[in-house]
Amino acid sequence: MTNNTYKEIALKLHGYDKVLIFPHVNMDGDCLGSSAALCHALRGFGKEAYVLADDVTPRNLDFLESGVVTRDYDVFDEYDLAILVDCGSKSRIGERAAVFDRARENAVIDHHGVSENDTEFNFGIIEPSSAATAELIYLIASEMGAEVTLRIAQCIFAAISTDTGSFQHSNTTARTHKIVSEIYEVPGFDGNKIAQLLYNRKSLGAIQLEGRVISEMETFSGGRIIMSAVTQAHLIETGTLMNESDGIIQKLMSIDGVEIACVLKETDDKTVRASLRAKSYANVARVAKSFGGGGHIRAAGLTFEGTICEAKAEIAKALEAELVRSNDEK
Ligand code: 5GP
Ligand code: MN
Ligand code: MN
Structure with a gap:
């Protein structure tokens, strides 16, 4: 698959009504935050969208899944688009691969190495230089003209914060900080509150x-x-x-x-x-x-x-x- 631009992906996403989003197994902050943010953005355009998961959500990420995560493989009989998020291979979604295959078309949004991409997709982007998949989701949602709601801002921030080790890892770039600075402009957004939820609720x-x-x-x-x-x-x-x-x-x-x-x-x-x-x-x-x-x-x-x-x-x-x-x- 050759990468589509953010704009091309945004245009294509406008063309589907029923969408299922697939985070990888052993859910982390980026795959769940990215999936949930994309789901909220699609719903903002009146689409029927869900994040299909089958892991137990880690307790520090529980606040990200509200209202969008389903564990029901039959939430749709037939649907338009399956999107693989934060991984480039169907082997990373376990038994949900059978549901992925029921979609009319499929796509990928990921930041892992292209060599891990062993699945055929109708469209998508794999950008290893991106610190988190959430950066790509943010840029695509912006191209769609999506309103960055407080919910979306929280999901994107949690995803970027966790995948960069709180901006310490070598994947962190000027773009990472630029996107996060825009997140801080979203009315009601409180970075400290999200950091407390993510990092200071251990048992x-x-x-x-x-x-x-x-x-x-x-x-x-x-x-x-x-x-x-x-x-x-x-x-x-x-x-x-x-x-x-x-x-x-x-x-x-x-x-x-x-x-x-x-x-x-x-x-x-x-x-x-x-x-x-x-x-x-x-x-x-x-x-x-x-x-x-x-x-x-x-x-x-x-x-x-x-x-x-x-x-x-x-x-x-x-x-x-x-x-x-x-x-x-x-
Ligand atoms: P973690 O150690 O947090 O489980 O994973 C670190 C990184 O390696 C993540 O980006 C994750 O997606 C990737 N990763 C972890 N386990 C596997 C695996 O079994 N296969 C592949 N392809 N990637 C993995
Ligand atoms: Mn991940
Ligand atoms: Mn990631």
Whole structure:
């Protein structure tokens, strides 16, 4: 697929009445905020639109889903347009792919690497230089002539704030700040309120979980790689859900001298999810891809079939090799 311009996408979107929007599995702030913002914008033009999800919404993102998220696969029998948001492959929407395929036409709006795009779309845009998919949604909605309501502003801000690590990650650009400055002009918008909702509503158990997982961290390559694991036992002990562990990797990254952080998440006794982050030069997407996963150069993820012990050994080895390789490429 060749990229359409924001204007072309805006014009095309005006031509559909029933639309379903698909965020990726393991919902994060960008995919949910972007999907919800797009849904509100389409409804503003009188269209029937829903965000089809099947994950449990992480508790810090609950305020984004009101009124737009459905988990009913049959919300439409037949519909006009399916839009994949914040991912470029149907493999990233799990069982909802069957519903995606029922649409008359389909589209993609994403900011991951084009190499992950293995699905045929009628139109769309994949722009890896965009800090968040929400930047693209904002620009497309503007081209549509959509009114940026308070709701839309909150969704876009939450998406950009989470995907840039509060404007700290290397993906943050002047455009990111320009869009956010426009968001601050929307009547009633309160950035501090959204930051409190996103970052300061953790459960006591989540903090206990963070403490436990961080205290068990292991270092490799002389402290430049750091790894820790969240097991099912940890979740039971602290009364938490796996999605409450999402902030741990950021804490590991904050250690001086760390280039790569990895958090392993034990899904069950034979499946592990791994989150990978790099600080300034390592390419963790390359490692994720070598295990069948993907993501951005400095933030990627993968699913590993095996035990935590096996995942730890194999992924640590691959990360050590990546560190050598990315050092050589510097
Ligand atoms: P996280 O560690 O937050 O789950 O994911 C970091 C980044 O990598 C996100 O942009 C996410 O979309 C991407 N990612 C995570 N897991 C996978 C995966 O299994 N496959 C692909 N293609 N991308 C992933
Ligand atoms: Mn995402
Ligand atoms: Mn994103």
